[in-house]
Amino acid sequence: MTVVTLTTDFGVTDPFVGIMKGVLATRAPDATVIDVSHGVPPQDVLAGALVLRYAAPYFPPRTIHVAVVDPGVGGSRRPLVVETTDALLVGPDNGVLSLVAPRDQMRRIVHLTEERFFLSPRSATFHGRDVFAPVAAALANGTDPSALGPPVTDMERLALPAVTRGASSLTGQVIYVDHFGNLTTNVSESDVTADVTIALAGVRVRGVARHYGAVAAGEPVAVVNSWGLLEIAVRDCSARETLGASVGDVVVIERR
Amino acid sequence: MTVVTLTTDFGVTDPFVGIMKGVLATRAPDATVIDVSHGVPPQDVLAGALVLRYAAPYFPPRTIHVAVVDPGVGGSRRPLVVETTDALLVGPDNGVLSLVAPRDQMRRIVHLTEERFFLSPRSATFHGRDVFAPVAAALANGTDPSALGPPVTDMERLALPAVTRGASSLTGQVIYVDHFGNLTTNVSESDVTADVTIALAGVRVRGVARHYGAVAAGEPVAVVNSWGLLEIAVRDCSARETLGASVGDVVVIERR
Amino acid sequence: MTVVTLTTDFGVTDPFVGIMKGVLATRAPDATVIDVSHGVPPQDVLAGALVLRYAAPYFPPRTIHVAVVDPGVGGSRRPLVVETTDALLVGPDNGVLSLVAPRDQMRRIVHLTEERFFLSPRSATFHGRDVFAPVAAALANGTDPSALGPPVTDMERLALPAVTRGASSLTGQVIYVDHFGNLTTNVSESDVTADVTIALAGVRVRGVARHYGAVAAGEPVAVVNSWGLLEIAVRDCSARETLGASVGDVVVIERR
Numbered sequence: 001m002t003v004v005t006l007t008t009d010f011g012v013t014d015p016f017v018g019i020m021k022g023v024l025a026t027r028a029p030d031a032t033v034i035d036v037s038h039g040v041p042p043q044d045v046l047a048g049a050l051v052l053r054y055a056a057p058y059f060p061p062r063t064i065h066v067a068v069v070d071p072g073v074g075g076s077r078r079p080l081v082v083e084t085t086d087a088l089l090v091g092p093d094n095g096v097l098s099l100v101a102p103r104d105q106m107r108r109i110v111h112l113t114e115e116r117f118f119l120s121p122r123s124a125t126f127h128g129r130d131v132f133a134p135v136a137a138a139l140a141n142g143t144d145p146s147a148l149g150p151p152v153t154d155m156e157r158l159a160l161p162a163v164t165r166g167a168s169s170l171t172g173q174v175i176y177v178d179h180f181g182n183l184t185t186n187v188s189e190s191d192v193t194a195d196v197t198i199a200l201a202g203v204r205v206r207g208v209a210r211h212y213g214a215v216a217a218g219e220p221v222a223v224v225n226s227w228g229l230l231e232i233a234v235r236d237c238s239a240r241e242t243l244g245a246s247v248g249d250v251v252v253i254e255r256r
Numbered sequence: 257m258t259v260v261t262l263t264t265d266f267g268v269t270d271p272f273v274g275i276m277k278g279v280l281a282t283r284a285p286d287a288t289v290i291d292v293s294h295g296v297p298p299q300d301v302l303a304g305a306l307v308l309r310y311a312a313p314y315f316p317p318r319t320i321h322v323a324v325v326d327p328g329v330g331g332s333r334r335p336l337v338v339e340t341t342d343a344l345l346v347g348p349d350n351g352v353l354s355l356v357a358p359r360d361q362m363r364r365i366v367h368l369t370e371e372r373f374f375l376s377p378r379s380a381t382f383h384g385r386d387v388f389a390p391v392a393a394a395l396a397n398g399t400d401p402s403a404l405g406p407p408v409t410d411m412e413r414l415a416l417p418a419v420t421r422g423a424s425s426l427t428g429q430v431i432y433v434d435h436f437g438n439l440t441t442n443v444s445e446s447d448v449t450a451d452v453t454i455a456l457a458g459v460r461v462r463g464v465a466r467h468y469g470a471v472a473a474g475e476p477v478a479v480v481n482s483w484g485l486l487e488i489a490v491r492d493c494s495a496r497e498t499l500g501a502s503v504g505d506v507v508v509i510e511r512r
Numbered sequence: 513m514t515v516v517t518l519t520t521d522f523g524v525t526d527p528f529v530g531i532m533k534g535v536l537a538t539r540a541p542d543a544t545v546i547d548v549s550h551g552v553p554p555q556d557v558l559a560g561a562l563v564l565r566y567a568a569p570y571f572p573p574r575t576i577h578v579a580v581v582d583p584g585v586g587g588s589r590r591p592l593v594v595e596t597t598d599a600l601l602v603g604p605d606n607g608v609l610s611l612v613a614p615r616d617q618m619r620r621i622v623h624l625t626e627e628r629f630f631l632s633p634r635s636a637t638f639h640g641r642d643v644f645a646p647v648a649a650a651l652a653n654g655t656d657p658s659a660l661g662p663p664v665t666d667m668e669r670l671a672l673p674a675v676t677r678g679a680s681s682l683t684g685q686v687i688y689v690d691h692f693g694n695l696t697t698n699v700s701e702s703d704v705t706a707d708v709t710i711a712l713a714g715v716r717v718r719g720v721a722r723h724y725g726a727v728a729a730g731e732p733v734a735v736v737n738s739w740g741l742l743e744i745a746v747r748d749c750s751a752r753e754t755l756g757a758s759v760g761d762v763v764v765i766e767r768r
């Protein structure tokens with residue numbers, strides 16, 4: 001079974017994702033297509049890269065991940081296939097593929113120039129349909145990436161914001177807010193211990209709890225979440241709403 | 257074909273559901289995965305139980321239903337597999353599985369303790385990925401529930417709010433509001449006849465209509481809906497918005 | 513492989529779509545079910561027809577498209593199967609099937625009267641579950657449309673609003689607004705050239721650009737979109753919000 005995943009900022013109200021699946025069903029009827037997320041905020045390439053980074057490890061080897069967060073569609077940004085040790089990645093060269101493909105896991109990057117694999121005519125606004133879905137179908141059918149265009153040596157790379165380390169504190173930030181309003185930060189599990197104080201959006205939390213239930217309903221709590229990152233939640237509530245927090249907000253970790 | 261369904265409060269913006277599907281595709285590639293709903297209101301265990309109750313009868317025999325509305329994730333609530341006469345249910349022991357599994361259709365309940373079936377390491381915030389999806393995959397592959405842990409004798413049970421019967425009236429409440437703003441109550445088809453008056457949120461409706469089109473656009477109408485329950489709608493509009501109604505609102509049925 | 517697609521106004525919060533998929537999995541386990549969209553605005557038959565028109569060409573030949581935007585459910589409107597040169601269409605006779613089935617591509621229309629193909633009992637509020645999904649399953653299993661009911665000679669037809677052609681200008685309107693806030697009009701590619709001025713919602717745009725990136729972020733831009741129609745966008749923003757525009761707004765194209 002070949003799996004093709006889709007990660008986009010297309011949302012779920014329009015038929016755009018369905019149309020991509022139509023192209024895949026037409027050209028690669030045996031592939032299994034799985035939605036990773038279509039709720040990436042519009043044009044937010046970093047959020048798309050982050051989502052793909054934390055989802056891809058849970059898919060079978062050689063899964064084909066298609067990521068279309070593509071504000072430069074129709075312009076000069078290159079369409080790419082990236083082969084890593086684990087997977088094949090398909091998408092625009094704007095960084096959306098970069099967090100899931102660290103340099104030491106890269107095998108090759110191919111610039112998609114062989115237009116015979118694309119739909120024709122090709123629109124200037126929907127390369128998910130006209131370029132990336134048909135290329136994913138070709139890969140699912142066993143086409144070697146080398147047939148799709150010439151190899152290139154590097155691609156646009158994004159970096160997560162880095163944490164700042166002080167003498168007795170560490171400063172990070174909120175990098176993702178989920179549907180529950182939980183606040184994921186860029187602070188790793190290895191940077192937090194039970195004896196820290198965490199300050200964010202005007203509240204202070206003592207220590208990292210084992211799970212949400214360690215505090216009463218409505219109270220803030222810090223946990224290490226499923227991405228291995230420090231997360232601030234408000235039990236049974238939305239931390240985004242309760243604390244008025246959002247992506248980019250500063251979090252300070254102090255050793256007690 | 258083995259069907260695995262997913263019912264969660266994860267929403268559709270984050271990659272959480274996609275990640276669960278990645279685990280299923282990796283471990284049970286031949287299973288067919290179907291979303292029942294990911295729009296259960298956050299932490300609303302009763303709503304999740306209700307959704308599963310009314311959806312499950314439409315799936316093939318021996319379908320594996322995974323329900324993850326799990327505010328106690330990472331804490332002491334037990335993860336369960338429940339076998340009924342029709343299906344296998346996987347989820348936390350908080351009642352989310354209880355409305356679809358009445359006592360007279362139960363075969364056994366298993367406490368999921370065999371950690372070798374889980375993902376490792378196991379997070380404290382996402383047992384959908386680390387516990388419930390891998391267990392569903394094991395069941396889809398034919399693992400007997402008895403291999404997953406010891407049998408237990410009962411589980412947390414929720415009850416729908418009951419109706420109150422008076423001499424000439426019956427009092428119920430709104431238990432579910434759908435995307436259209438239609439108001440589903442806990443009043444059964446057998447409790448309403450054509451010659452009743454229904455009062456809810458300040459409006460009075462005479463009789464139960466055969467279908468929405470029995471009244472003019474913008475007018476309130478009572479019907480028996482697809483769950484066999486009394487529903488109040490406003491034709492071509494949202495009863496939730498038009499009437500300002502929500503879950504818990506009282507409905508009174510009077511015989512004329 | 514037989515593909516069944518679903519286009520509805522059911523949204524993604526309730527289990528209604530999942531229930532339809534349960535019926536399909538039970539009765540036609542070998543069919544592949546693909547969501548086109550469930551984000552059609554409630555009761556907006558024309559929007560549903562438009563979505564299906566622009567999605568259907570990207571699916572395999574003989575795909576079965578089920579469209580349920582059905583405010584008259586339970587009333588006297590007829591349930592239909594429509595066979596075109598490319599596909600089978602299933603849905604209510606209210607026009608939702610008409611834009612994807614121009615008269616010259618029609619083969620036959622069948623009025624669904626053979627109740628033995630339906631679920632029993634049949635609700636008055638959810639024919640997606642009780643009529644259209646089981647009929648789609650029958651078609652997927654190879655049932656000839658003639659077995660489902662008698663042929664009829666025509667069906668309800670909708671028309672897109674027409675453009676008005678003046679001596680030096682053309683007047684159209686916004687017919688669809690997508691998740692990004694981009695405004696699709698009823699003006700065809702053949703009606704716009706590089707030397708036009710486009711006026712909509714108080715802004716004037718000169719010429720049709722090759723792609724969104726032709727203007728600076730925050731600036732309005734006109735492109736021919738993936739449906740071959742004139743679209744007004746605001747780069748990296750929502751034209752709906754920035755311009756305060758919506759479906760029905762007038763667009764005027766003037767030759768310079």
